[in-house]
Amino acid sequence: MAFGDQYRTWKVDTSKVPAACGLSGVISEDGNRMSGEIIIESMRVIHDRGNGLGGGFAGYGIYPQNAGHHAMHIMFEDEAGKAACEAMLAEELEVASAEEIPTAPSAAIVNPPLLWRYFALPRGEKVKASGLADDDFMVRLVMKINTTVPGTFVFSSGKNMGVFKAVGFAEDVGEFYRLGEYQAYTWIGHGRFPTNTPGWWGGAHPFNILDWAVVHNGEISSYGINKRYLEMFGYECTLLTDTEVMAYLFDLLIRKHGLPMEIACKVLAAPFWKDIDADEDVEEKELYESLRMVYASALVNGPFAVIVGYSRGMLGLNDRIKLRPLIAATKDDLLYVSSEESAIRQICPKPDRVWAPNAGQPVIGQLKGDV
Amino acid sequence: MAKSAQKKARSVTLDATGQYYREMNTEVRELARDGCDEIVLDGINGQRYIADGLVDKVRIVINGVPGNDLGAFMDGPTVIVNDNAQDGVGNTMNSGKIVIRGHAGDVIGYGMRGGKVFVKGNVGYRVGIHMKSYRDQVPIVVAGGRAGDFFGEYMAGGLLVLLGLGEGEGAVAGNYLGTGMHGGTIYVRGEITDHQLGSEVREFPLCDDDIKMLADLLAEFAADVEIDLAGVEPDQFKKLQPFSHRPYGNLYCY
Numbered sequence: 070m071a072f073g074d075q076y077r078t079w080k081v082d083t084s085k086v087p088a089a090c091g092l093s094g095v096i097s098e099d100g101n102r103m104s105g106e107i108i109i110e111s112m113r114v115i116h117d118r119g120n121g122l123g124g125g126f127a128g129y130g131i132y133p134q135n136a137g138h139h140a141m142h143i144m145f146e147d148e149a150g151k152a153a154c155e156a157m158l159a160e161e162l163e164v165a166s167a168e169e170i171p172t173a174p175s176a177a178i179v180n181p182p183l184l185w186r187y188f189a190l191p192r193g194e195k196v197k198a199s200g201l202a203d204d205d206f207m208v209r210l211v212m213k214i215n216t217t218v219p220g221t222f223v224f225s226s227g228k229n230m231g232v233f234k235a236v237g238f239a240e241d242v243g244e245f246y247r248l249g250e251y252q253a254y255t256w257i258g259h260g261r262f263p264t265n266t267p268g269w270w271g272g273a274h275p276f277n278i279l280d281w282a283v284v285h286n287g288e289i290s291s292y293g294i295n296k297r298y299l300e301m302f303g304y305e306c307t308l309l310t311d312t313e314v315m316a317y318l319f320d321l322l323i324r325k326h327g328l329p330m331e332i333a334c335k336v337l338a339a340p341f342w343k344d345i346d347a348d349e350d351v352e353e354k355e356l357y358e359s360l361r362m363v364y365a366s367a368l369v370n371g372p373f374a375v376i377v378g379y380s381r382g383m384l385g386l387n388d389r390i391k392l393r394p395l396i397a398a399t400k401d402d403l404l405y406v407s408s409e410e411s412a413i414r415q416i417c418p419k420p421d422r423v424w425a426p427n428a429g430q431p432v433i434g435q436l437k438g439d440v
Numbered sequence: 441m442a443k444s445a446q447k448k449a450r451s452v453t454l455d456a457t458g459q460y461y462r463e464m465n466t467e468v469r470e471l472a473r474d475g476c477d478e479i480v481l482d483g484i485n486g487q488r489y490i491a492d493g494l495v496d497k498v499r500i501v502i503n504g505v506p507g508n509d510l511g512a513f514m515d516g517p518t519v520i521v522n523d524n525a526q527d528g529v530g531n532t533m534n535s536g537k538i539v540i541r542g543h544a545g546d547v548i549g550y551g552m553r554g555g556k557v558f559v560k561g562n563v564g565y566r567v568g569i570h571m572k573s574y575r576d577q578v579p580i581v582v583a584g585g586r587a588g589d590f591f592g593e594y595m596a597g598g599l600l601v602l603l604g605l606g607e608g609e610g611a612v613a614g615n616y617l618g619t620g621m622h623g624g625t626i627y628v629r630g631e632i633t634d635h636q637l638g639s640e641v642r643e644f645p646l647c648d649d650d651i652k653m654l655a656d657l658l659a660e661f662a663a664d665v666e667i668d669l670a671g672v673e674p675d676q677f678k679k680l681q682p683f684s685h686r687p688y689g690n691l692y693c694y
Contacts, residue, residue: 114485344615390565391564391565391589394527394545394564396545409486409508409526410505410524410526411485411507414485414486414504415485425543425546425564427614428565428588
């Protein structure tokens with residue numbers, strides 16, 4: 070058995086291997102769609118940032134024919150889990166269509182679970198009875214499936230977007246899922262090098278809820294605090310990886326609490342008290358003081374570089390002292406963010422501008438119009 | 441054929457487009473050992489560890505963006521990068537010179553103990569961290585642009601010079617400048633506030649030796665990175681040094 074084979078299963082195993090992850094993302098602010106080949110090519114350059122224990126992607130705008138439906142990507146350990154889950158889906162949702170996620174079997178991707186997608190909408194009467202808004206109903210359903218159906222995990226639940234992830238190197242995962250056959254206006258990618266948590270299919274990045282997808286390099290030392298805080302709002306962390314809290318924090322702060330993206334970033338990568346104390350802009354100072362007090366438990370501590378995809382944009386963000394690399398570039402209507410400049414230059418040889426974002430300063434690309 | 445009989449400088453160009461770093465670096469190492477004077481690497485994008493540990497007096501020209509840890513443990517060569525560079529340039533480098541004709545990333549000159557790293561543009565976070573010197577081994581990092589936080593963190597020796605030219609907003613260097621510094625000198629051209637400075641560091645007046653050293657160094661830098669330094673004068677720099685040689689000398693003495 071070759072090194073790492075014992076982890077190349079979809080199920081949880083224990084591993085503790087040191088190092089770093091690789092990130093890359095691109096958005097067309099004009100909403101022009103790009104083949105998934107582009108993000109595979111970018112990730113291929115930073116192959117060595119991962120170790121084959123996780124790779125994944127998210128694409129936005131990939132399901133124009135079913136744009137109004139939630140695209141539920143679900144992994145099942147076995148047929149029993151699939152049957153139990155489908156019974157639950159049928160009860161809670163109007164499922165318009167269901168199909169196996171197309172894959173290209175490859176020697177690089179070993180022992181995949183059953184991978185299915187369901188285009189669905191919540192049943193009106195169920196939503197009404199729950200007293201929840203549609204999106205909250207969907208969040209609760211994802212949590213219910215992930216916590217109660219054995220061997221079953223929803224890894225993508227947004228509209229007109231999808232997460233594709235596996236145990237393997239990023240470029241192999243991209244080819245396994247045939248990403249070249251999808252067209253997206255935003256792509257984000259991740260090559261994993263697990264440090265503190267198992268390398269398994271559910272633990273590969275991106276982490277998703279509704280249209281939020283997060284890829285992360287680093288480790289979230291505030292995971293326990295963030296997890297318990299999120300539990301108060303009904304989010305259950307089931308995927309055994311710290312990054313999961315990021316996806317739920319964005320959903321909570323922006324969708325639920327209505328914070329603008331820039332402000333949410335100041336919650337997650339909060340300015341230091343010493344810098345707040347020295348802030349001469351009184352209004353800003355009061356804002357930062359309030360955010361730190363109200364959202365103390367949503368502060369994300371530890372080293373991180375993240376790229377976040379959402380239906381209207383893409384974000385790159387570093388921790389407060391830039392303990393992980395992040396570089397950005399623009400070319401015409403395109404914004405690129407990555408762990409390494411070479412991953413950008415592979416798919417954009419001559420950018421208009423390349424710069425290293427400062428610690429805690431968000432880089433945001435936003436769609437200008439409808440897509 | 442006897443290599444020593446060759447008078448004419450020997451230059452070899454390799455097309456490294458899409459090549460994995462291991463094969464490419466093996467080829468470079470063999471050419472250098474073989475007495476090659478110049479190796480031109482075309483089509484570079486992201487290949488790590490170029491010129492690492494090389495001890496030969498070879499000149500390596502890189503066309504493209506080299507990967508991380510360019511020139512780590514390097515001991516002799518001259519490396520010219522006609523583009524931007526990534527993180528960890530000159531990591532623990534011992535001698536030689538690395539010239540970047542673009543910007544460079546984080547942790548440039550990490551633990552560097554000799555030689556020179558010249559960067560035309562901006563540099564990232566933690567540049568010059570843990571640099572050290574011993575007798576005539578004095579590592580030097582010069583950046584034409586701005587630097588991120590932790591410039592010269594835990595610096596124990598050597599020189600960091602920051603010119604503050606080009607695009608960018610706010611201060612020429614970030615926060616925590618010289619935090620934990622206990623040796624070496626940082627020269628910064630631009631405003632620095634006390635809020636930015638590590639608690640071990642303060643400004644000292646420039647002396648004649650500083651002015652002369654900076655004048656020579658700036659001329660060498662300008663020629664190497666191909667930049668016009670009209671208007672940049674040695675007396676415009678602020679000199680930062682630790683004011684205690686052993687700030688933690690009493691830490692474990694009760």
